[in-house]
Amino acid sequence: MRMAQVGVLLDREAAEKRRRYGINVFEAFVGEVLAHAGIPFEWIDSAEELARRKPDLLLAACAEEDQASAERLWTYAEQGGTVISYGGLNVLAAKLGCLRQPDIPVGYADSGADSGPLRFLGATPWERLETNAYPAAEFGAIRRERPTGDRAGAALQRFVIGKGSVERWSVDIPQTIVRFQQGIGPVLDDGIPAKDGTGAVDEGILKADDRIGMDWELDRSRTETGAPYFAFPYADLWKERLIGHLLACVTAKGMTLPFLGCWPEGVNAVATVSHDSDLNIDESAESTLAVLKECGINTSWCMIEPGFSPSIYELVKKAGHELAFHYNALDAQGGKWSEAEFARQLEWMKKATGKTRVASNKNHYTRFEGWGEQFEWCERHGIQADQTRGPSKKGNIGFLFGTCHPYFPIAWFDEDNRMYDVLEISFLTQDLDHHSLADSSVIVPFLEGVARVGGVAHFLFHQVHIHQQPPVANALRKLVAEAGKRGFEFWTSEQINDWERARRKVRIKGFGSNGELVAEGIESAANAVVYIPLPEGAEEAAAAEMRYGVPCIRKALGRASQQAVKEG
Structure with a gap:
């Protein structure tokens, strides 16, 4: 071929x-x-x-x-x-x-x-x-x-x-x-709220969800309990x-x-859970660690100033969880939208946790302004992944930005529409079965929707709500169980970032004289999967795997296939 x-x-x-x-x-x-x-x-x-x-x-x-x-x-x-x-x-x-x-x-x-x-x-x-x-x-x-x-x-x-x-x-x-993923324009003022009162984004706080490309009436569905959610990953x-x-x-x-393929050989689908420390109650961290140990998953802990006690960070690291950043630009809490404040809080977080490399960030309350300033800040200060783009209200959960794929955002025309070197990993919802938020009936449709397009099922659970509200802790357990039934593996944001960057180093060059696939950069993602579409009328099509509507031969670029794949 x-x-x-x-x-x-x-x-x-x-x-x-x-x-x-x-x-x-x-x-x-x-x-x-x-x-x-x-x-x-x-x-x-x-x-x-x-x-x-x-x-x-x-x-x-x-x-x-x-x-x-x-x-x-x-x-x-x-x-x-x-x-x-x-x-x-x-x-x-x-x-x-x-x-x-x-x-x-x-x-x-x-x-x-x-x-x-x-x-x-x-x-x-x-x-x-x-x-x-x-x-x-x-x-x-x-x-x-x-x-x-x-x-x-x-x-x-x-x-x-x-x-x-x-x-x-x-x-x-x-x-x-x-325009779905990054908004229909820069965030300069409040967004348009939902008529039914479930999405009051016009509360006077500038956020990522103030410039969505979705329609409240046409693009939401409801679960069997009546919970509304954006059902379609249009992007x-x-x-x-x-x-x-x-x-x-x-x-x-x-x-x-x-x-x-999106994921390594043997991984069918990926979910991730992040936690925002917010009130920084040590007991809430301990309760969360216990639930996570019971569930057998590792998660990303987004830390906001003033943080937990130093001993908590050691427990989190020892358990294999990621310590991430939780930038606070919420004016009501003394936060400020500026690079200087972003850098100051990040430096605090590094000193408090003993981390020299902080891979990912999520903004407190999904606070956001403009178009790409924050991605510039992340680039300059070594943050490789961001999780900020997600819902802040009960009624705008789901595929709010039309995507569950990790992606690199594009800049505004004043930066020549360059690509930012920051991987965006948006989230679907937060604190299911919280007394004032959405219920856990959305778990299955979210997982099935993510699996359909090969993205990341990202759920946010605050430690304080896991600690104080047993239904929230049980919703986390339910998520892990339902994801397990569907073949999802739980990764941290740092793992997702590292994998996405590694797989992009693989360069498919063509086919050798003996028909072998020729690729470069395989050592960076040794377990990557490659799909080879078959030309129309190919005899192998009957037994092939369908991807993007065309029959494909599936190959793993692992050690077992090294003889069939040439290193560039």
């Missing part, structure tokens, strides 16, 4: 022009989607490079909307290339016999998959005209504002051009993913659409495109 060469066009001049006028180029996040999946690709800075680089498939993330660029893309497709666009390439609309329609800020897409309508946060549909001279096909539909709204066009259009094609999604998928499901479509295009060309 031949491995397809994938290029991602991020036109330098087009991107600079947009940023000069204050426009974000979140389309660059397509690179993070591919990197998380371990899909090999190369960046292409301009359409001029296509004649020299000649990738088999081109993801046109950001292209110049001018005739020169259009002609180069057209020639590339005519000669057998596949061009994939996410709401762009409007300069080609007329030539393809289509009419660009007005932008749609919010709606739902039915792309024919089994997950139901997917909410999107930006689309530019095309209407096909009767004069269309090029063979074309349309798939799915996008609808305005709500799943039952007026049809606004096809979700995906395919145009045959010479020996190749243009595949155009109406939805700006990378931007939609970013992760859009990643699946993007990757699944790419792989389908690859295999249709008779090629393959290997990618990595």
